[in-house]
Amino acid sequence: xxxxxxxxxxxxxxxxxxxxxxxxxxxxxxxxxxxxxxxxxxxxxxxxxxxxxxxxxxxxxxxxxxxxxxxxxxxxxxxxxxxxxxxxxxxxxxxxxxxxxxxxxxxxxxxxxxxxxxxxxxxxxxxxxxxxxxxxxxxxxxxxxxxxxxxxxxxxxxxxxxxxxxxxxxxxxxxxxxxxxxxxxxxxxxxxxxxxxxxxxxxxxxxxxxxxxxxxxxxxxxxxxxxxxxxxxxxxxxxxxxxxxxxxx
Amino acid sequence: xxxxxxxxxxxxxxxxxxxxxxxxxxxxxxxxxxxxxxxxxxxxxxxxxxxxxxxxxxxxxxxxxxxxxxxxxxxxxxxxxxxxxxxxxxxxxxxxxxxxxxxxxxxxxxxxxxxxxxxxxxxxxxxxxxxxxxxxxxxxxxxxxxxxxxxxxxxxxxxxxxxxxxxxxxxxxxxxxxxxxxxxxxxxxxxxxxxxxxxxxxxxxxxxxxxxxxxxxxxxxxxxxxxxxxxxxxxxxxxxxxxxxxxxxxxxxxxxxxxxxxxxxxxxxxxxxxxxxxxxxxxxxxxxxxxxxxxxxxxxxxxxxxxxxxxxxxxxxxxxxxxxxxxxxxxxxxxxxxxxxxxxxxxxxxxxxxx
Numbered sequence: 001x002x003x004x005x006x007x008x009x010x011x012x013x014x015x016x017x018x019x020x021x022x023x024x025x026x027x028x029x030x031x032x033x034x035x036x037x038x039x040x041x042x043x044x045x046x047x048x049x050x051x052x053x054x055x056x057x058x059x060x061x062x063x064x065x066x067x068x069x070x071x072x073x074x075x076x077x078x079x080x081x082x083x084x085x086x087x088x089x090x091x092x093x094x095x096x097x098x099x100x101x102x103x104x105x106x107x108x109x110x111x112x113x114x115x116x117x118x119x120x121x122x123x124x125x126x127x128x129x130x131x132x133x134x135x136x137x138x139x140x141x142x143x144x145x146x147x148x149x150x151x152x153x154x155x156x157x158x159x160x161x162x163x164x165x166x167x168x169x170x171x172x173x174x175x176x177x178x179x180x181x182x183x184x185x186x187x188x189x190x191x192x193x194x195x196x197x198x199x200x201x202x203x204x205x206x207x208x209x210x211x212x213x214x215x216x217x218x219x220x221x222x223x224x225x226x227x228x229x230x231x232x233x234x235x236x237x238x239x240x241x242x243x244x245x246x247x248x249x
Numbered sequence: 250x251x252x253x254x255x256x257x258x259x260x261x262x263x264x265x266x267x268x269x270x271x272x273x274x275x276x277x278x279x280x281x282x283x284x285x286x287x288x289x290x291x292x293x294x295x296x297x298x299x300x301x302x303x304x305x306x307x308x309x310x311x312x313x314x315x316x317x318x319x320x321x322x323x324x325x326x327x328x329x330x331x332x333x334x335x336x337x338x339x340x341x342x343x344x345x346x347x348x349x350x351x352x353x354x355x356x357x358x359x360x361x362x363x364x365x366x367x368x369x370x371x372x373x374x375x376x377x378x379x380x381x382x383x384x385x386x387x388x389x390x391x392x393x394x395x396x397x398x399x400x401x402x403x404x405x406x407x408x409x410x411x412x413x414x415x416x417x418x419x420x421x422x423x424x425x426x427x428x429x430x431x432x433x434x435x436x437x438x439x440x441x442x443x444x445x446x447x448x449x450x451x452x453x454x455x456x457x458x459x460x461x462x463x464x465x466x467x468x469x470x471x472x473x474x475x476x477x478x479x480x481x482x483x484x485x486x487x488x489x490x491x492x493x494x495x496x497x498x499x500x501x502x503x504x505x506x507x508x509x510x511x512x513x514x515x516x517x518x519x520x521x522x523x524x525x526x527x528x529x530x531x532x533x534x535x536x537x538x539x540x541x542x543x544x545x546x547x548x549x550x551x552x553x554x555x556x557x558x559x560x561x562x563x564x565x566x567x568x569x570x571x572x573x574x575x576x577x578x579x580x581x582x583x584x585x586x587x588x589x590x591x592x593x594x595x596x597x598x599x600x601x602x603x604x
Contacts, residue, residue, distance in 0.1 A: 011465075011525055012425055044471075047416065072282055075274035076291055079312065084409030085321040089312045092319060096273050107287045107427055111528060132521075137556050140521040144418055145255075145467040151405075152292040154424050154467050156524025 002126060003165040003238065004118045006133050007066065008038065009111050010155025013102040013148035018204055018213065026071065026100040026149070028221050029178060031203035032061045032247040034149060035116055042132050042157075043125070044142030051207050056215070059120040060246040062177040062236070065225045067113035068105040073098050102148075112148065112155075113225075117177065117236075117244055119165065133160025164239035171235035174227035177244035181218035186231040194226035205249055217249045250480050252420070254567060255519065256468040258512040259526045260295075260423075260490050261579075263543060264460045266435065267504035269426075270294045271455075277501075278455040279434065286431035288460050292423040295464060299486065300400050302493035307599050308485075310400040322409065329393050334367040343392060350392065353385040391415075395477035402478040403486050420473035421486060424525060426464035429532035430540055433458045454500065459541050461508070461532065465525040470517075484591075487512070491572070491593040508543075508579050510593060512570040513557065519565040529553035548582045557585055 008030070015027040015034055030038065036059070040050035075098045080091035104110030120126050132140040139146060139157035148155045172188070181200060189196065199221050206214040222228045227242075235243050262269075270290040271277035280289040300310050309329075314320070320328075333339050344351035360374040369375050376382045394401055394408065401408075405419030435456045468483065491507040513523065523529075533547040534540050560566045571587035573580035575594065 009524075009528075011427070011527065047418075070284075072289075073274075074280055074289065074291070075272060076293060077273060078293075084407075084414055085323055087407050087409060088320075088322045088325055090319045090321045090325075098274065101425070103282065105284075107282050107285055108429060108532075111525075135521065137559055138521050138523040140519075141469075141471075142520060143471055145422060145469045145472075145522055146524060147422065151418055151422050152424060154422050154465060154525055156522070156528075 001119055001165050001167070002123075003163045003236070004116075004126060004130055004133070004160065005163050005238075006116055006118075006160040007158050008035075008114045008116060008146065008148065008155060009158060010146075010148040010153055011103070011107065011111055012153045013112050013155075014099065014153060015102070015149040022097070024097055024099040026102055027201055027203055028069070028071075028102065028199065028223055029063055029065060029201075029203075029219075030114055030149065031205070032056075032063075033204045033207055035061050035063060035118070038146070039118065039129060041144040042139070042141045042146065043128055046143075048209065048211055051209050051214075053122075053125075054120075056206055056248060058122065059118065059125075060248070062117040062244040062246050064115045064177040064227075064244070065113070065221065065223065066115045067110060068225045069102055069112055069223065070105050072101050072103055074101055075099065114148075115176075117163075117165075117238075130160060130162060133157055165236045165244075168235050168237055170231070170233060171237075171243060172231040173229070173235070173243045175230050175232065175235070175245055176227045176242045178219045178221045178247070179228070179230060179232060179245045180248055181220055182249065183232045183234055183245055184220065184230055185233055187220075188229040188231065192229060194222075194228075195224040196222055196226075196228065197224040198222055198228070203247075205247060215249045217247070219247065252468065252470055252473045252478055252480055252483055253517045255470050255515045255522055256512050257523050257526055258466050258468065258510065259530075260426075260464045260466070260510050261508045262462055262494060263506050263508055264288075264457055264462060265504040265506070265542075266456050266458065267460075268454070268456050268501040269460065269462060269505060271501060276453060276455065279432075279457050281432075281434075282427075286433070288428040288432045288457055288462070290426040290462055290464070292425055292464070295423050295426070295490065296400075296404055298493035298497055299403070299489035300493075302489040302496055303399050303485070305496060306597055308399050309397050311394065311398040311406055312400060326390055326394070329397050330370075330390065331367065333393055334370050335365075337366065340366050343396075347388070347392060350385070350388050353381065353388070357381060357385060399482060399485065402473075402476045402482050405472070405476055417476050418469075418472050420469045420471075420476060420478045421466060422469070423464050423466040426462045428457075428460040428462055429527075429530070430461060430534045430546055431536060432460045433539060456501070456504075458539065459545075461543060461546055463527050463530070465527050467522055467524075468512075469522075485597065487572070487591065488593050488595070488597050492597065506574065506577070507593070508574050508577065509583070510570075510572040510591075511583075511585070511587075513560075514567045514570060515560075515565055516567045521565070523556060523560070526553065529556055543577070543579070550583050550585050554585050 568588035
């Protein structure tokens with residue numbers, strides 16, 4: 001199958017955890033819902049209009065961290081919103097909200113780098129997206145600007161290319177994407193060749209049309225930005241010889 | 250005229266013995282990434298400067314008070330609605346521009362015997378068909394907000410009319426800024442005191458010795474269509490970045506000086522962006538020496554020159570717009586070709602801006 005491969009890059013990111021309220025915590029990677037939102041945004045879909053067309057039955061997404069990153073908490077002073085009537089800041093006080101921001105380990109010299117693999121059954125969507133991503137510098141968009149999680153974390157897209165991928169059953173290999181915990185049969189971590197900083201995060205996979213959660217799953221992430229040796233039930237072997245796993249329940 | 254092309258922009262300022270953005274969780278110390286000694290400034294700080302500038306110039310803004318009073322959004326919208334409904338010329342011009350709105354008004358007003366716009370609007374008969382009236386109201390108020398409130402046209406907002414909430418993504422997006430080099434906090438904290446008759450309060454002020462900060466940002470033509478951001482709004486935005494900062498001479502913000510503003514304007518047919526421009530700039534310094542002024546830094550924009558040249562040759566860039574601090578000689582350091590220089594120190598007329 002054809003797989004689109006590209007990098008979402010930026011200086012800062014915030015992927016809001018859906019259950020945070022008085023504090024704004026962030027996932028370490030863009031969840032599947034964020035990535036389909038990003039792609040739909042570039043293709044010119046309106047907010048909340050694309051969930052059916054980008055459902056797990058129609059399209060598969062994988063993501064990997066390609067540059068070391070860290071989290072930094074900044075308390076930001078937001079408007080206190082108790083009802084829609086307060087959207088103009090009519091409440092007497094502001095809300096001090098601790099906000100987790102993801103930055104490169106070295107903010108000034110580095111950048112965040114999320115490598116994305118994307119397959120959609122609809123070849124037209126694949127062609128349209130590829131057309132947006134094949135510039136030498138920058139990217140094209142029919143809608144919003146590329147941003148990492150929230151609109152002000154302006155980023156960019158680079159290195160768009162088309163790969164061939166072949167789905168495999170049981171595989172024992174270095175996996176270059178985050179791995180759904182349900183897909184892991186064994187982690188082979190003794191004498192591991194690369195640095196490991198493993199963490200598990202529970203993330204949404206898809207939304208209903210009203211933006212409530214349709215499915216979620218646990219994912220194993222290596223925050224030190226290198227592949228993890230694991231035995232998995234299902235994998236995808238890419239034409240560049242790397243192996244990834246889709247984000248699925 | 251609504252803007253019809255995308256832009257990426259870069260705004261640089263220096264902060265001398267200043268606190269560009271305090272962290273409320275840490276005694277208002279400058280926001281920092283302590284591991285890399287990099288100071289941070291939120292996007293909200295920049296937008297607040299812009300809003301304060303617009304307000305000082307007499308332009309109504311959404312995140313604001315009404316006659317010095319905090320009022321709910323409903324009250325604020327009612328104020329603008331009534332202002333429009335009592336101005337026949339404004340209403341006629343609005344209907345001329347918006348056929349759908351005019352059609353709905355004519356349909357609903359047939360049922361009313363009243364004559365003035367305001368009386369008709371407030372008539373029970375006009376509001377009888379809840380669905381059609383709701384539709385009219387939604388369109389009407391969205392139009393009013395866009396026409397009246399420059400901060401919504403630039404930065405967008407979540408809004409709710411008749412409890413229908415809508416989110417307008419702002420065409421102008423500004424990133425968090427950061428210092429392009431390691432910074433030092435002033436070791437001795439100034440002690441401020443508030444003297445009252447029978448007691449006094451002591452507090453600390455935290456400042457940075459020196460920081461060169463940059464924010465990057467985008468202006469998106471498609472989002473501009475939705476919020477109604479015009480060419481004139483773009484000019485006001487640039488001026489507000491520079492003059493809003495200069496205007497803010499509080500104890501913590503004095504010492505902030507805008508240094509330059511670059512805007513890469515793409516051709517109307519180009520539907521893309523380069524994205525965060527700071528990745529194309531290299532700021533060098535001797536990390537063993539204290540950094541206390543712009544002259545302790547070097548700035549290399551050769552990667553930006555290369556990217557701009559490529560994009561120009563491909564026909565994607567219409568022009569590069571630039572502003573440099575007229576006295577500090579920063580323009581000599583950047584090599585990127587500027588096609589149009591603008592004067593962002595030029596006075597902006599007070600209020601009553603004709604749009």
